[in-house]
Amino acid sequence: MSEAFVSRDDIFSWGRVAREPQRVATPRFADQLTPLIDAARGSSLLAVGLRRSYGDSCLNETGDLIDMSRLDRIIAFDPLNGILRAEAGASFSEILQLIVPHGWFLPVTPGTRFVTLGGAIANDIHGKNHHAAGSFGRHVRALGLVRSDRGRSTLTPDSDPALFASTIGGLGLTGIIEWAEISLAKIDSAYLEVETLPFETLDAFWDLAEASAETFEFTIAWVDCFAHGEGLGRGIFRRANWTPYGFFDAHRDQSWPRVPFDAPDFLLSPPGIGAFNTLYYRLLAGAGTKLQHYRKFFYPLDALGDWNRLYGRNGLLQYQCVIPPAAQRDAIRDLFATIAADRQVSFLAMLKTFGDLPAPGLLSFARAGTTLALDFPNHGEKTRALLARLDAIVADAGGALYPAKDGRMTHSMFRRSFPRWHDLQRDPLMSSDFWRRVAA
Ligand SMILES: Cc1cc2nc3c(=O)[nH]c(=O)nc-3n(C[C@H](O)[C@H](O)[C@H](O)COP(=O)(O)OP(=O)(O)OC[C@H]3O[C@@H](n4cnc5c(N)ncnc54)[C@H](O)[C@@H]3O)c2cc1C
Incomplete structure (x- = not known):
């Protein structure tokens, strides 16, 4: 399975300052995630989305990256109640194309639609409606997490509050977000x-x-x-x-x-x-x-x-x-x-x-x-x-x-x-260039 990671020199974050080659795997099915975790043991790992982060929080030069953007399927959409479940690599762009015709919008959106659900959660992004809706994480009802030390679990705000709080805004360091379920916002037109x-x-x-x-x-x-x-x-x-x-x-x-x-x-x-x-x-x-x-x-x-x-x-x-x-x-x-x-x-x-x-x-x-x-x-x-x-x-x-x-x-x-940073329930395998700089 280690051959699933390939060295690429075209992987930058949005700022395009750091230009080191990265070892990247691009799974298409969720059942590939555990074998990839096993293949990466010994070095560090980081799941990433569309790399719209500007600096090094979505880079892992000395370890491996899992590019989640092909795990982008919509799993369930309830157009009556405005609830959506999708794989973490689904982009806001494709989600909007599905939900807007039914009168729904994302509860919080950044200034680009080319971000993934997983990236939005891992940075707990905010939008122009922060004063009214708060950050994105407030609208996450549940998520699937895959960790190197605990395997797969479903997290809700109540099922494991500490790990949920670590994962929202957790910069990909608490494991791989496999899917998420969010509440949508009702709109009167587009x-x-x-x-x-x-x-x-x-x-x-x-x-x-x-x-x-x-x-x-x-x-x-x-x-x-x-x-x-x-x-x-x-x-x-x-x-x-x-x-x-x-x-x-x-x-x-x-x-x-x-x-x-x-x-x-x-x-x-x-x-x-x-x-x-x-x-x-x-x-x-x-x-x-x-x-x-x-x-x-x-x-x-x-x-x-x-x-x-x-x-x-x-x-x-x-x-x-x-x-x-x-x-x-x-x-x-x-x-x-x-x-x-x-x-x-x-x-x-x-x-x-x-x-x-x-x-x-x-x-x-x-x-x-x-x-x-x-x-x-x-x-x-x-x-x-x-x-x-x-x-x-x-x-x-x-x-x-x-x-x-x-x-x-x-x-x-x-x-x-982030004075509470040391309470982060980090997956021991997960790391990033950002994390090694700020927390080492
Ligand atoms: C033009 C532009 C405008 C923007 N405007 C805003 C704004 O208004 N508000 C705002 O908050 N942000 C804004 N951003 C930043 C952007 O919303 C965030 O950087 C967002 O997290 C990027 O999502 P991504 O899918 O590209 O994730 P990436 O940049 O690839 O990754 C971001 C983080 O998420 C983690 N991650 C990604 N997927 C997973 C996964 N499946 N499991 C676990 N961890 C994962 C990564 O490890 C990394 O730590 C903007 C960016 C751009 C380029």
């Missing part, structure tokens, strides 16, 4: 009424976030990171609710264009990114209210395949933090001021207030406060030095970093972010 509101200052952002939390299911803001001085904190706030005005038409995935090469460096220079940000601000500012299909509202980046290649051959470093409510205003201002002063600019700076619904995972990232997600072209030490300065602000504020977006946080930053 369309949302989306309001776009430009804001000039961070104070205006806080006012909008507060005013929208009760009445809008989805909120998100884009901030122009290049703006400084009086323009510091200007951006575009978007808020939306599902509307009954439209059909239940699911998206299609066919024939979207792909970026065929790595972008040239000049596009990634501060003037290049600054010009993009100014243009983006002018284009969106004053756009008003419109009806949008969910594909456009939730997944605008999916329209361009491999858009991560626009960050050039050195890849990109994502940075996502959450700051607790008491410190959020000062810390978020300091983060933007530090970035603007450094003149290393982020294309996509997304700001969102999280609600206080508790996340079910021991290592869940989403928690009450405000989250800021940034992506920087990787300019090596210069970029890492800026991110270390951002770490200091986040740590002082009592905040946390998101492992799904990380390829560089120190072990002390990890421990501050």
Whole structure:
């Protein structure tokens, strides 16, 4: 069975910074998982999905990977009650194609539909509705787990609360998630009424976030990171609710264009990114209210395949933090001021207030406060030095970093972010590049 693992040099995470070859097996049937666990004994193992994590939490250079994306069957769907059971490699894209025509949607979705059910659980992902729905793990009713030391089991929040809490947000370290059953969210059509509101200052952002939390299911803001001085904190706030005005038409995935090469460096220079940000601000500012299909509202980046290649051959470093409510205003201002002063600019700076619904995972990232997600072209030490300065602000504020977006946080930053990390019920065989860095 060991020949099922093959060495591949085309396996990257979404940031495309780490480029080491990985040994990968791609099972098509669930009964192949136990033999693969046996074949991997002696080295370490990690199940992965579509590798939409940006850093090294979905890489395992010195061990083996199990690519779960071919274990993608829908096992059961109850369209009356909105309950879905599927293999862990099923993507959000294929799930939506099944459920939307029946009037259901995923309870929580990230900014891409190309993630798997297993990946969404193992990072306990959050979406634009965190203030209303909490994180993804809250909607998991049951899951099948295969461990190297305990074999197969079915977990529910009540059957084994400690292992369930370890597995939700558990970064694939508690075993292989074979399947999961989730509750879906009812929708009135496949369309949302989306309001776009430009804001000039961070104070205006806080006012909008507060005013929208009760009445809008989805909120998100884009901030122009290049703006400084009086323009510091200007951006575009978007808020939306599902509307009954439209059909239940699911998206299609066919024939979207792909970026065929790595972008040239000049596009990634501060003037290049600054010009993009100014243009983006002018284009969106004053756009008003419109009806949008969910594909456009939730997944605008999916329209361009491999858009991560626009960050050039050195890849990109994502940075996502959450700051607790008491410190959020000062810390978020300091983060933007530090970035603007450094003149290393982020294309996509997304700001969102999280609600206080508790996340079910021991290592869940989403928690009450405000989250800021940034992506920087990787300019090596210069970029890492800026991110270390951002770490200091986040740590002082009592905040946390998101492992799904990380390829560089120190072990002390990890421990501050997840103080209960040592209670994780790790499968002794499971490990990742991320885990060896932060927990060793
Ligand atoms: C454009 C874009 C937008 C995004 N927006 C958001 C967002 O809004 N909110 C958010 O929370 N995240 C967001 N993300 C991050 C993304 O949602 C997570 O990284 C997600 O976990 C990726 O799923 P995946 O299937 O690609 O998993 P991978 O990246 O392949 O793996 C992620 C983790 O899950 C584990 N894993 C995967 N499958 C299994 C399995 N079957 N059993 C056990 N462990 C498993 C892996 O070991 C790894 O630790 C975004 C990413 C991109 C590229």
